[in-house]
Amino acid sequence: MSRWQPNARGRLEQAALELFAERGFEQTTAAQIAERAGLTERTFFRHYADKREVLFGQAHLLEQAFVDTLTGVPESAAPIDALASTLETIAEQHFGHHERARQRQAVIMANAELRERELIKLASLSAALATALRRRGVPDPAASLTAEAGITVFKVGFGRWIGDSGERPLAYFLREALDGLKAVTAGM
Template identity: 50%
Template sequence: MSVTVVSLALMTAVTDIAYHRVMGRWEPNARERLFLAALELYAERGFEQTTVAEIARRAGLTERTFFRHFPDKREVLFTGSDGMVGQLAEVIARAPQESLPLGAVAEALGAVARPMQERREGVLARQKVVAAHAELRERELVKRSKLVAGTVEALEARGVGPRAARLSAEVALGVFHVAFERWVGADGETRELPDMIAETFAELREVAVGGGVPAG
């Protein structure tokens, strides 16, 4: 049994709701259940072959409930991306006033990476689906642009100039992307994502200031 299947079973047990029961208006954890059900089906049947009806049925919910949470089956894979923008902004806003823009964003990225580390198996399963489909990769780029824009806005709210804010956001998200790719592609990797982000920022400083070239 896959980790996502186990997670979904545990979640529905905790909420004391039968897995295949069609719910009424009160549907605990509906968004999470739909996300996990979609991951299971995409892994079993493939993204293109899976329908919204099948996702809803696997989650023990109705199609109507699905569309209350997501506009289509693609968007299920990007649940939480808008929340990530808000989380980054909150951490950036709390950074000490003397923090440099890049340092503030680095701290924020480390903070939002911790929940991803805790759900590594689900993140890896999602990434596998996204990587296999061009339309999902394009949607990922759109979400990334929103993340950059939100980071720029948060930095400007701290008094950082537009160009410095944009540069800091683009560089920091680039570092995050490099660290994330290493994390999802590292079989047997024991380091956690926040640590790998910090390590990649250190490599950036080495390249920019010390003139060194990171190994690998």
Template identity: 70%
Template sequence: MGRWEPNARGRLERAALELYSEHGFEQTTVTEIAKRAGLTERTFFRHYADKREVLFGNATSLEELLVGALNGAPESAAPIDAVAVALDAAAAVFEDRREHSQKRQKVIVANAELRERELIKLASLSAALADALRGRGVADPAASLAAEAGIAVFKIAFERWGGETNQRPIAQLMRESLDELKAVTAGK
């Protein structure tokens, strides 16, 4: 095996997801993941702290994408509309990864520890969006409420998208979920 292999993170992510899908999260070892990826355990640990993090390694990138898009929303946008701009940016990234996202979600749903980690990730995303809204001058509790609502919209749309058989785009499902939220809060 050579000293350097291109796209080690991607290969580890794919190998882990395949193994988790085949054998379950608990039954899969780091050694098996590294071997399937054609890499060493040492390389695995250079990229990930543990085997859970293979499923959550892109959380920082997602947070940066959401916050960057929210910060790019027009200053005149209402807080929930600025969050919607962030959700649109996320939808564009996820659309090309439907199969991967569905497999990943099945693995997460099947394991309590991973479900907990997913909730922590969503809470972190909400906190980052709330901070970004505060940076735009939105006071609390409006900043926190808009961020939490946005993450709820994201979560519901993502679950619908992952289970959809008619292949509707996630962006459409996010807009529909946001419209539903607005209708619920308007009392319609």
């Protein structure tokens, strides 16, 4: 018999998402999250560096998946095509549940601090993608630009997917955004 209930992080993240959705991020204290998870405030801050971070506990997994997928694309592909392929793969493997993503995004968009945190996670993702591209032999500034373009496609496509009914998959909107970006940068 274990001394504590298992999956403390999972309980904290679930409790936090519920409370943020119910009463808002600012109106929720770390102690309340911990209490709902059957833990104490002190333990909350052992698992998460700050209150915002509890909503982004999986971010490093997503970043790793992006990097691994991009690294697995044949080097013969042009950088932008490798990134397009990566986005499609990630969309299928990590963003199947529309309603869940919508709720979570609604919580984030409702609070400026959470939006800031999301932006820096995307910036970290961009940096990781740029590093992976450089490993493929892409020089700077092309590597940074390609990575940032990929994040732009992801942001815009994801936003439209969230705003949509949920019928069409994320990959559809990512394709739309990529085609749109190509058209726009070509001067159309």
